[in-house]
Each structure stands twice: as structure tokens, then as C-alpha cells.
Amino acid sequence: MRTAGHDANRRTSTGLRAHVVVRRPAFDLDLDLTAGPGEVVALLGPNGAGKSTTLRALAGLQPLSAGEIHLGDRVLDRPATRDYLRVEQRPIGVVFQDYLLFPHLSALDNVAFGPRAHGVPKAPARAAAQSWLERVGLADVAGARPRALSGGQAQRVALARALAVEPRLLLLDEPLAALDAATRMDVRADLRRHLSAYDGTCVLVTHEPLDAMVLADRLVVLENGRVTQQGSPAEVARTPRTEYVARLVGLNLFRGHTDGAGEAGAAGVVRLADGGELTTGRRVAGEVFVAFAPSAVALYGSAPGGSPRNCWQVEVVGVERHGDLMRVRLTGRPPVLADVTADAVADLGLQPGARVWASVKAAEIRCYPA
Template identity: 60%
Template sequence: MTDVRTEPAAGPLVDARLTVDRGAFRLDLPLRIDAGEVVALLGPNGAGKTTAVRTLAGLQPLTAGHLTLAGRPIDHPEHRLWTPAERRGVGVVFQDYLLFPHLSALDNVAFGPRRHGADKRAAREQAACWLARVGLAEHGRRKPRQLSGGQAQRVALARALAVEPALLLLDEPLAALDARTRLETRAELHRHLAEHPGAALLVTHDPLDALVLADRLVIIEDGRVVQEGNAATITAQPRTDYVARLVGLNLYRGRAEGRTVRLGDGFALTVADSLHGDAFVAFPPAAVALHRGRPDGSPRNAWPAVVATLQRHGDNLRVQLDGPLAVAADVTPAAAAQLQLSTGQPVWAAVKAAETRAYPADPRAGAGGSAG
């Protein structure tokens, strides 16, 4: 059995400050996860997500900071404490699953309990129970090469959960699946995470996985947390270009004076909210209307633009515009045909003030730009 149990602790099940130096890069990530909570860790390539997973799993020691699981110190460089991976009580589902190719599905799942002291028979009994829980009771004799992608993912999940981990790490667990299998497996994963009594950390680049599976989102860039909160908070008020792209919004930063926000280059946006000081302005691409000429009357924000790119985006077209305000706009194929949109074409863009959201910006944070 594991050295770290999932009985409720006085504080969060995971209490960590992950500080890791790798050359010029530094990860500095405070992380707290309660029992039964699923936290999604998101960020662009190079943000430090993989380093965080390796550190929590025991594959990369901390440079500084600390890691405590269920009240037990696991990694504390200042005290010269470091616990090997097999004694941490951490289960990991890797992106490529990393199943042992020479072992059956049953023995893959039994591997963890065996490493934690169970005899072969007991370990196989535990493994059989876990395969049944993930719907693969009849697949125990199969080798990994005989499993579909979705089945391999479920075997990897069963292997991770069979050690009764205090912390379950899921490193891009759905990335290797095709779209249809991903949808089905996401629903199954959601059920198993809801039943897991310990803490869970989901590392992903897919906002849909995070929004469906996680209770809370932690977003990192350049090794540091840039935003944290539930899905509603993050999607309503993104605070960096990366987050804005993640949730599909255009984002700008400027100086608010009442209902006018003046951006760094002097361009001014009229907004629905009255603010004073540093502010963000966000609006969805669907709020951007395109016209052949300058629109009359209603829009309070209108400017000349040039079509930079045209791409299919769901049932619509995503139009990236250059000009005094770089912006993404979503238009229907019918509207695009009517406007005869093409790369390099001049158009007018317009956004109603009522379609915008303005909110205070932390003056210590980096400057925002545009995102689509």
C-alpha cells in the first residue's frame, strides 16, 4: 500500500510552493489542492507545466520551496528532505500512457500495488477490481498493442488509481485520442475524478478539458501564476493575451476615464462600464461587425481595418484584422460572401459599447494586447 493516505488533513491535501531552476528558467508555483478537488494547470508551451508534473511526481527535485501531501513533508530542500517517487503516494497518467508493452492490462494495473508491498495474488485482485471500474473487466489479458487509444487511457488511469494516491496527476491525458474517442473518454474521466477521494491535478492545453473536468483553473506563463479561479471568473475577466485566446476573447489594456478606455497607442474604446485607472477591455469575436464602408449611427466604436487572415472556425469564419486595433471577428459564411472578404481587403470594423466588458487591471501586471 502507499505511504501517503487520502484521509482528510487539517489543511489542503496538497500544500506546495514549487520552485525549480532550470538554466535561465525558473518555475515558481504556489499550489494548494483540497481533498476531492480537481485543479487544471494550463499555460502555453514552455510555461512550466511539465516541470511542475515532474516535480510533484518525484522525477525532478525542488530547488527551493516545499511540497506537503496529506500533512506529510515530501520535498523540502532547506531541510534536505526528498522522497522518492514510489514512496510519495502520487499516481500519474502520462500523455502517452507509458504502459509496459510486455505486460497484460491486468499486470500493468497490478504493478503499482506490487511495488507497494502487495503479493502477486492480492495485487492482481486489486487490478481486476480497477479494470472492472473502468469498464475493461474483459480486457485484462490484452497487451497494450491490442487496446484502442481510449482503452489504453483507461488502463493507465486504473494503474494510477490502484495505488490509492493522495495526489493524482493527469498530464494531457486526452491529447492522444481522436475527437470522437476524446468526447467519450472525457465523460468517463469526469466520473472517475468525481469518485476520487484524493486531490487531482490536470495538466492540459485544451480549455474544454479544463472547463469540463476541473473545479478550479490555475494558469501559468513563464513559470508564474498569471490567473487563478473558477471557470466563470477566468472566462469573464481574462488578464493576459494567452488567457484571452484560451477563452476566445479579444483583450486590450489601457487607461480608463469613465466610459472611455484609451489604449497604449492612443486608440480609444467606448465601453459599457464606468471605470478610472488601469483597465482591461474584452469582447468576443462575434461582437465585431464588418462593413464595406463606415457604418452609420449606432456603433460607438468603428475603425478602418484590413483583412489579414481568413480561417474556418466552427460554423463561421474567423477573420483576423490589422489596423489601428488588431482584432478577431467571427462572421457567417453568408456574410463573408456578401462582403466578398479576401486577404488584404479593406473593411470597417465596429463594436457596440454594450458588447464590451471593462474591468480593473492590476497596475503591476504586464501590459495586455489583443487576442482572438
């Protein structure tokens, strides 16, 4: 998306500023969210984290329990002062997970519906809709009803319908979830191109890390109703701070402590919170995270020679295919994931219950402050 970044003052003065608080008997959502013009922010998290509730609150479909939502200089929702802007009054476009196209209307009239609902006469609204269908490459299906459209075409019609009202805020709720894997790749690239040309603010909800990494400028990770990490896709992928994020980006992650003694930047021993220790290639004092890829883990049938710094005995819990490799889940101190070849699985007898040795080079372990 925008690689040069965005001015912070512009983000807060003309973009989205929200403190979303929604309280229910079994759920409590509380997060701060900002997004600037031309910026795509992805809310990423597991099912039940509060992503869709946040989106519904921004759209006006879920009243706040507390907090406030500002879009530019307009207050959309602020319970403390009883300010609330109705759904139809908000300058917002929404693409729902199932698209929710009107089945009795053509693609053209689906896109024209928004402008018509905002008081634009029929002819200009249909002309604007035709222009939007051309922009998303669907001019040739303008007369088709939703049931005649492919999943990718329906997604683009839904996007055109949302953008046809020229919204200042675009909300995308799992916009690629209804697509098969083959279609998703093409539509993802298409959606990225359209979002790059959109100068409004966009909030994307997804549980798919690849969608978030490709489409968003900034990730906000939501777990159990709270923000647990945020940053650029590269920052989040490089320095995960929760087990959920580590799983998303495919890393082994542990929290621990180092006394920081010795030469700064030199190798240091991290004592892990759940037992065991790891030597890293770079010393960081105090509470730290250590992370390394499953591909960095070597497995041996017996203790390897040469006394590598990080070597410990583990037990195989399970083995599953992972792309061209096999991912081995191992318990020990610490427990790890290892990616090995199918030949290695056979040669080492990596079946559940088998005991082997794991080794990781200190230089392969990333260490950063917790």
C-alpha cells in the same frame, strides 16, 4: 466536479501545498500551488510554460532548486532542510501522456503492478486490479496486452493503474493528448465521472482549454514559469487577464485606462494602451481590461450610418474557417478578430489588404479592473 467548493483550512491541512522553484540556465519556474481533497486543479499553459516540470517536481522526478512540497502533514521535498521523499515512497499516482503501460504485461497485471510494488501479495493485488478494471468498464479485456487495446482503453487502464495504489495525490499529464478527436469526447466524459468519485487531490496538466474547462474545479494558468491567472473555469473564461487566455477562450482582449469621471455604472471611454479607444456599457475607473467576442464585431464596406460609439477602420490580415463561420483577423486601432458568415466574406471582399469598417456595441464589451 465539486460545485459547492472546498473549505480552505481543509485544503491546506490535508491537501497539496507547494512552492515549486526550478532554476535552469534558460528557464526559471516559480509558482505556488494548492489543491484540496476531492479537488481537480488544472495547470493550463502553452508549451514551455513549466507545466510538465511542475508535475515532475510533484512526482519526485525533478528535484526542487528551492521552495517546498507538502502533501497533508508530510514534506515531500524541501531543499532548505534537505528533506526529500523518494518517488516510490510518495503516495502519488501518475498517468503519463503516453500512458507507459508495460507492453509484456496484461491489462490486469499492469493494474496489479502498483499494489505489488507496495508489497501486496500477488493474489490480493490481482483481485484489486480486477475490481479496478470493472470500475473503469474494462473487465472483459483483463487478459489483453497493451498493443491489443484501443487508445481509450489504454487510457483507462493507465488511470486504473494509478488509482490502484490508493494515492492521496493523482497527477495527470496531458491524459487525453494521445487520443483522436472522436475518442477524446467519450473518454473525457468517462474521466470526468471517475475524477468526480475520487476523494484525493488531483493535478491535471494540459494545453487544451476544453479538457481543463470540463475536468477541473479550478484553473491555474502558467506562462513563462509564472502564474498569470487562476480561478474557476467560469471566472477565467469570463475575465481573461492575458492575451494567451483571451485566445484560449476566444475573446478580443485589450488593456487600457479610464478616468472614471461621470456617473458610476454609466457608459465610459477606455483609452487603450496600444492606441485607440472603446466605449463600454459600464464605467470602471482606473486601469482596466476590456473584452468582447469576435461574434460581437460587425463589419461594413463603408462607415455605417447612425454614428455608433465604437466604429473604426481596419484592414484584413487573414481569413480562416472557424466552425460554421469565418474568422477574420483585422489590424487597426485596435486590431480585432471578427466572426462573420461566408456570405459576408464574399459580399465585403474580405481578402488580405481589404479595408473595411468594424463596429462593436458598447453593451457587448465587458470592462473589469486590471
